[in-house]
Amino acid sequence: MTRRSIVLLTGLVALIVFAGGAFFYDRYGGHPAQPVAAAQDDALVRAHSPIIGPVDASVTIVEFFDPSCEACRAFYPAVKQIMANFPDETRLVIRYTPFHEGSEEAVRILETARLQDRYEPVLEALLARQPEWAVHGAPDLEKAWEIAGAAGLDVEQARREMSSAEIDAVLEQDLADVQSNNVRQTPTFFVNGRLLESFGPQQLYDLVREEVESARAAQ
Numbered sequence: 001m002t003r004r005s006i007v008l009l010t011g012l013v014a015l016i017v018f019a020g021g022a023f024f025y026d027r028y029g030g031h032p033a034q035p036v037a038a039a040q041d042d043a044l045v046r047a048h049s050p051i052i053g054p055v056d057a058s059v060t061i062v063e064f065f066d067p068s069c070e071a072c073r074a075f076y077p078a079v080k081q082i083m084a085n086f087p088d089e090t091r092l093v094i095r096y097t098p099f100h101e102g103s104e105e106a107v108r109i110l111e112t113a114r115l116q117d118r119y120e121p122v123l124e125a126l127l128a129r130q131p132e133w134a135v136h137g138a139p140d141l142e143k144a145w146e147i148a149g150a151a152g153l154d155v156e157q158a159r160r161e162m163s164s165a166e167i168d169a170v171l172e173q174d175l176a177d178v179q180s181n182n183v184r185q186t187p188t189f190f191v192n193g194r195l196l197e198s199f200g201p202q203q204l205y206d207l208v209r210e211e212v213e214s215a216r217a218a219q
Contacts, residue, residue, distance in 0.1 A: 043177040044190055045093050048170050050110075050119055053083055053091035058215035059208060062093045064178060064188040067107060068100035068134035072187045073127045078201035082208055089212050096174040097186050102139030104171065109148050111167045112158035118151065125151035 044062045061079065065072050083090045098104045106126065113122035125147050126133070133143040149155040161167070189196040191207045 043180045044095075044193060046095075046173055046177070048173070050094045050114055051091055052094070052120060054088060055091065057089055057091035059086065059090045059211045060093055060192055061090060061204075061208060062095060062190040064095045064097040064181075064183045064186055066097045066099050066103050066186040067110065067123075067126055068098075068103045068130070068139065069186040070130070070134075073130045075187050075201065076124075076127055078204065082201070082205050085205075086208065086212050089215065090208060095177060096171060097178050097183060097188075098171075098175075099186060100134065100139070101137065102134065102141055102144075105141050105162075106134070106139075106144055107171060108162040108167055109144060109153070109158065111170055112161045113148060113151075113153050115161060116152075116154055116158070118153050121151045122148045122153050 045060065061083075063072075063079070079092060083092060096107045096110075098107050109126070110119065110123060113119050126144060129147050133140045133147065145155055145159075148158070189204055189207075191204070192211045194207060194211070196204055196207055
């Protein structure tokens with residue numbers, strides 16, 4: 001890990017801890033989150049799951065993700081930095097976990113963006129401007145659509161496609177996998193099927209590095 005990477009990850013810790021703590025308090029009424037049970041490997045990655053990074057990467061980071069989640073927003077730059085350290089060996093698989101009010105529609109926006117090959121620009125725009133639309137108790141989904149449009153989404157076409165059977169099936173399957181894997185908080189990460197048990201960017205980096213080194217040794 002380079003000195004610059006260490007500095008970048010360290011600089012993200014305070015923001016992530018603050019945002020994550022605020023989210024967990026909001027989501028769970030101030031009570032500690034329950035532990036996550038062991039993952040079911042066949043329910044971590046589905047054929048429809050969005051993938052960022054090389055499809056054939058040796059290390060798969062699965063993130064159970066809510067687009068309205070403050071901690072997911074705070075963690076995203078750290079995940080990108082980790083992947084930048086291992087660009088050919090890591091991929092990110094996103095699983096939708098719409099716990100917040102309004103998140104299901106935000107997921108539908110993302111899925112229509114994927115159909116238009118605008119997934120990453122729309123994802124990053126929604127996260128960057130999350131405080132403008134993901135207001136707890138009063139989400140502004142019209143603002144989310146506006147942000148997505150500014151990121152290149154054909155909003156008119158997307159509104160026609162958002163309630164398709166295909167997108168309904170994605171949500172249904174992801175929600176089923178959230179339940180089957182006992183995911184109760186966002187973000188929840190698995191790396192090659194291994195649960196990230198301790199929340200933090202350095203812990204995620206260490207787990208990814210361990211799996212990368214194991215894959216290299218097996219070659």
